[in-house]
Amino acid sequence: MAGTAVLGRLTWLTADVSAVTAETSRVRTLSLDVPDWPGHRAGQHLDVRLTAEDGYQAERSYSIASAPGDGVALTVERLDDGEVSPYLVDDAREGDRVEVRGPIGGYFVWDGDEPEPVLLVGGGSGVVPLMAMARQRARVGSAAPMKLLLSSRTIEDVIYREELEALSGGGFEVVHTLTRSQPPGWGGYSRRIDSELLAEVAWPASESPRVYVCGSTRFVDAAADGLLQAGYDALWIRTERFGATG
């Protein structure tokens, strides 16, 4: 449970960018070297603070993509009118220094020792904390069945596409839906997530699954409503909404 104990007055930590990896045309993963990092749990996030030369500061929250014990990696989507994400996606390079505060969150977390089947529902970059959970499952050898339902605009917008394919099997399954356009011969879903789609994909309510939903407010509300219609208990569903400013 590192990172959830009382930390005292939390301070900002210095973080150096150690690697950058393009995920899609709008999304990039930054590996951070954080010397005083206390460790994190799958699903947690951190705050990034940038300071301009004139002292102006901007901070935003980003989900941690890496599994616990595997360093600190953030996967960030560029929001064109954002204050922080354009720098992180377009400009940050190896050796750059930022400040981080975290890890944050004790609710939207999955540690890998929970026995229930897990349903992960992600919209766009909402997949990031869910990816930390999928990586954690592989890392600890969890036997809990895990299914990821991932909604993306196009096949090119699917974050972690190759790694998700590689993780599939052995009780981990990925179901894609592409809402804007689909490649020729596409065999997955082709529409926004609705109650009918969720009823087809989700574990039966009789299995009392654990559910993690992450995406925009509109996406999260639609997914949560659909799951309630499918007979899920509201207490099984953990949600995390991200804002429209980045």
Next chain:
Amino acid sequence: MIGTSELRLDGNAIGGLLLELFGAELTAAPCVCAGCGAREEMARLDVYVGAGIVVRCRHCESVMVRIVQGQGRTWLDLSGAASLELG
């Protein structure tokens, strides 16, 4: 143009600020609404972030917490929260 519903986040969004203010992880902390008595974890409450932060009960929509920061000071109004349980 961002609609009002898109401005509605949840308690996860202020986890970092709460960690700084209270020195403790609070997104999983149960909070009781002074308006209707509903008990929910902070992460399950509705949060609106603007010039200040407003936390509302997801059941009766009463304002439970207000946070305003400026000039190095933080103003915290917890009058709408009957209790806040720290683990």
